[in-house]
Amino acid sequence: MEERKIKIAIQKSGRLNEDSLKILKDCGISIENGIDQLKASARNFPLEVMYLRNGDIPQYLRDGVVDLAIVGENLLIEKGKDLQIVEKLGFSKCKVSLAVPKNTDFKSVKDLEGKRIATSYPNTVNEFLQRERINAELHIINGSVEIAPNIGLADAIVDIVSSGSTLFKNNLKEVISILNSEAVLVAPPQIEDEIRPIVERLKFRIQSVLKARDSKYVLLNAPNEKIDKIIELLPGMRSPTVLPLAEEGWSSIHTVINKDRFWEIIDELKVVGAEGILVCPIEKMVM
Numbered sequence: 001m002e003e004r005k006i007k008i009a010i011q012k013s014g015r016l017n018e019d020s021l022k023i024l025k026d027c028g029i030s031i032e033n034g035i036d037q038l039k040a041s042a043r044n045f046p047l048e049v050m051y052l053r054n055g056d057i058p059q060y061l062r063d064g065v066v067d068l069a070i071v072g073e074n075l076l077i078e079k080g081k082d083l084q085i086v087e088k089l090g091f092s093k094c095k096v097s098l099a100v101p102k103n104t105d106f107k108s109v110k111d112l113e114g115k116r117i118a119t120s121y122p123n124t125v126n127e128f129l130q131r132e133r134i135n136a137e138l139h140i141i142n143g144s145v146e147i148a149p150n151i152g153l154a155d156a157i158v159d160i161v162s163s164g165s166t167l168f169k170n171n172l173k174e175v176i177s178i179l180n181s182e183a184v185l186v187a188p189p190q191i192e193d194e195i196r197p198i199v200e201r202l203k204f205r206i207q208s209v210l211k212a213r214d215s216k217y218v219l220l221n222a223p224n225e226k227i228d229k230i231i232e233l234l235p236g237m238r239s240p241t242v243l244p245l246a247e248e249g250w251s252s253i254h255t256v257i258n259k260d261r262f263w264e265i266i267d268e269l270k271v272v273g274a275e276g277i278l279v280c281p282i283e284k285m286v287m
């Protein structure tokens, strides 16, 4: 009997497409490429990719057309509250924010009372307005929401903000951040027993890739009398590796450092006497 494959939905084109395929590739899963194709099979993993519109994916998951998907977390808040997050993926980070024309004197959320808000995310906005006990009029538009205030269609907008340059170009300012989002691996409310082991295998690989993306492998040399001080500064997976150098009285120390704390630790290491510091990317980290 042929092994059951899991079907994963990836955005057909747009913000999530490239990084979604990249994370699968980094998991060692090679997919025959073809953006014009609707689906593609992995050569070395029981997985089939279906290229779909982001906005359609929640319904495909519920209908069982696909078993998993990569979408923006903001989409779940908008139309996928019943779906479950299997893993947060760390890319496509953005906010869903309320913005108003730059020259608007906006003091608080109360200023929205009776105003017109343009958005592509009506459920998210309605939930926000209810929470804040505000009545406002929604204008649902599917794209280029940021031009709505300039053409007189709305007093405010709610849309995705990342660098802020779209707001800037349209003379708008962000006044309230409603939620934060990043790409997530999602599943329907119930994962079928038959595919659960494959989902777990994929999740394990993704976690190894994400941990590696967050970490650097650091090698350095130090005189033996400085080793204790240096080790105090190093987190490491368990504890750092210390190896003798050919030169008497010196050692090489190897460890793993989280990229967020990286420069801070390197500066401290130099101060206590580390030399010849090498920093290397890590491909996978299996814990």
Ligand SMILES: Nc1ncnc2c1ncn2[C@@H]1O[C@H](COP(=O)(O)OP(=O)(O)OP(=O)(O)O)[C@@H](O)[C@H]1O
Residues within 6 Å of the ligand: 011, 012, 013, 014, 015, 016, 052, 053, 054, 055, 056, 071, 072, 073, 074, 075, 092, 093, 094, 160, 161, 162, 163, 181, 182, 183
């Ligand atoms: N500027 C951005 N920076 C970072 N992430 C973003 C940005 N814009 C959108 N995203 C994230 O990527 C997801 C997909 O956005 P994109 O604009 O590519 O597709 P869409 O128009 O929502 O969907 P569809 O595939 O249905 O056309 C969003 O839900 C959001 O999570």
Ligand SMILES: O=P(O)(O)OC[C@H]1O[C@H](OP(=O)(O)OP(=O)(O)O)[C@H](O)[C@@H]1O
Residues within 6 Å of the ligand: 015, 143, 144, 146, 159, 160, 161, 162, 163, 164, 165, 166, 167
């Ligand atoms: O803060 P920024 O970095 O400017 O990003 C925000 C913009 O990015 C998204 O649009 P996208 O470029 O995906 O185009 P779309 O409207 O066609 O989806 C989003 O809808 C905003 O318009």
Ligand SMILES: [Mg+2]
Residues within 6 Å of the ligand: none
């Ligand atoms: Mg968009």
